[in-house]
Amino acid sequence: MSNFYGKVVDLASDGRLRHRDGIAAFTITEVAATLTVATLDMIIGSTDTTSTTMEWAMTELLRHPNKLQRVVEELDAIIGDQTSVEESHLPRLLYLEAVVKETFRIHPPAPLLFPHMSSETTIVAGYTIPKNSNIFFNVRAIQRNAEFWEDPLRFEPERFLKDTEKRNYTGNSFHFFPFGSGRRICVGIPLAEKIMMQILATLLHCFKWELPNGRIPNVKEKLQLVLSKAEPLVVVPVARLSNLMQYK
Numbered sequence: 001m002s003n004f005y006g007k008v009v010d011l012a013s014d015g016r017l018r019h020r021d022g023i024a025a026f027t028i029t030e031v032a033a034t035l036t037v038a039t040l041d042m043i044i045g046s047t048d049t050t051s052t053t054m055e056w057a058m059t060e061l062l063r064h065p066n067k068l069q070r071v072v073e074e075l076d077a078i079i080g081d082q083t084s085v086e087e088s089h090l091p092r093l094l095y096l097e098a099v100v101k102e103t104f105r106i107h108p109p110a111p112l113l114f115p116h117m118s119s120e121t122t123i124v125a126g127y128t129i130p131k132n133s134n135i136f137f138n139v140r141a142i143q144r145n146a147e148f149w150e151d152p153l154r155f156e157p158e159r160f161l162k163d164t165e166k167r168n169y170t171g172n173s174f175h176f177f178p179f180g181s182g183r184r185i186c187v188g189i190p191l192a193e194k195i196m197m198q199i200l201a202t203l204l205h206c207f208k209w210e211l212p213n214g215r216i217p218n219v220k221e222k223l224q225l226v227l228s229k230a231e232p233l234v235v236v237p238v239a240r241l242s243n244l245m246q247y248k
């Protein structure tokens with residue numbers, strides 16, 4: 001993934017990045033080719049990951065009505081029913097943020113991150129990893145490991161309300177890193193975070209979500225490009241705001 005960023009890093013690190021008047025220089029062909037790849041990276045990296053996580057978050061909330069109720073109460077307290085969700089509301093939606101993080105913990109869209117390669121032979125926990133090995137980090141297994149997480153399969157957003165400094169997306173905690181870590185960490189984190197919060201807040205603020213025949217959605221997974229739901233979530237939206245102008 002992301003040959004553009006890789007190319008810049010590689011050229012810079014082995015001194016091949018040309019400079020003109022002190023500014024890094026590329027030919028027009030390099031710019032066109034790398035921008036195409038970078039744009040594809042952005043589209044592939046951003047669409048399925050966010051839409052899948054949205055579906056998982058809704059699934060978990062519908063399976064846990066008391067958590068859903070807490071989100072709705074927070075939205076009502078902070079936004080009310082006379083206005084729509086604005087970007088300025090998002091930093092105050094702390095419980096919703098915890099819901100998003102807990103969703104990323106249990107259902108990381110990229111369960112093995114993206115493949116990495118060892119640049120030299122190294123020993124980790126007594127195992128020798130030869131140079132040029134393909135390495136996959138099983139972040140899904142780590143984030144469900146009972147050694148690091150109490151009752152790891154339970155959907156419990158409250159765990160992210162404590163210790164918020166450590167439990168963030170920076171990749172500095174090796175118990176929670178759905179966006180990867182280090183120099184190839186996802187470049188879209190701020191955007192992904194905002195999209196998730198804005199869309200989920202809007203969906204849950206504007207509508208009450210009902211399950212056809214009251215059927216509780218299951219959590220069966222299917223590994224495609226991302227780790228998605230095996231069966232799509234089917235829900236029925238019902239308007240819940242008294243101010244109908246909000247739906248125009």
Ligand code: HEM
Binds near residue numbers: 001050110185187188
């Ligand atoms: C739910 C949302 C997202 C998740 C879970 C996610 C996850 C990831 C992961 C796991 C990586 C690889 C990190 C590694 O191997 O260490 C990555 C890389 C990347 N992501 Fe995302 N991503 C998301 C959204 C986005 C968005 C919104 C964009 C762009 C607008 C984006 C663009 C990229 C790019 C360009 C890379 C490659 C960075 C590099 O190789 O240097 N992603 N992402």
